[in-house]
Amino acid sequence: MQQQILEGLLSGLRVGQSIAAVCRRGHVVEPNLSPRTWVEQSAATSSTNYPEKCTDCGAVVLTACISCGQPLPGGRPPLYEYRVRPFCACGAAMPWATRKERLYELQNIIEEREALSEADRLLVNEQIEALAREDLPEKQQNRAWQAIQRASPELMGYGGEIVLTLMSEWVREKLVGKK
Known part of the structure; x- marks a missing residue:
């Protein structure tokens, strides 16, 4: 049964596409795992063809999205070139996504879930753009989050x-x- 579920997850891959093993910090450990091997290793408790921890930083190695379970798409023929992507096909940010990329995810969540007035949508997007600045002092960050929360009160529930x-x-x- 578990093997059937895992094989169903492979349907999101393109023909001939491999599966990638990437650590939580975005280091590529193995860009071209065989999908069949991935299913067999995920269904069993057998050892894997890649290290469980990254040899660059020691972080846990992932082969699937932590939000939806889809395997991380690896290289594709003929060259099997691979580039780490900050988002899964489900829309969730990967653990290695940058602050700016996570803010994109937040904008996407708001666009998909909220029926905001055009004025509130503009306000929220302006505040998110301000939050993208790495040098924004914490007091200004707090004001930006407060403005977002006032314009989009449900955000903490579904985008929390x-x-x-x-x-x-x-x-x-x-x-x-929260502390």
Whole structure:
């Protein structure tokens, strides 16, 4: 049964496409795993054809999206060139996605889920653009998050996980009371 589920996940790959093994920091460990081998190794508790930890940084190695379980698409014929992508086909940011890429995901979530007025949508997008600045002081970050929360109060419910990965501890404590 588990093997059938895993084989179903392969349907998202293009013909001849391999599966990639990438660490949580985005280091490519193996760009061209065989899909059949991936299914067999995922269904069993057998050893893998790649290290469980990255040899560059020691992080855990992934072969599937942590949000939806789809295998990470690897190289494709004829050259099997591979580039690490910041997003899965399901739309979720990968663990190695940058702050700016996670902010893109947040914008996508808001676009897909919220029926905001045009004025609120503009305000939210302006605040997200401000948050993309790496040198934005925490007090200004807090004000930007407050403005977003006022314009889109439901955001913390359906976009909460990505929002929390973007906030500093200080902002999180001020805004949502989490330490």
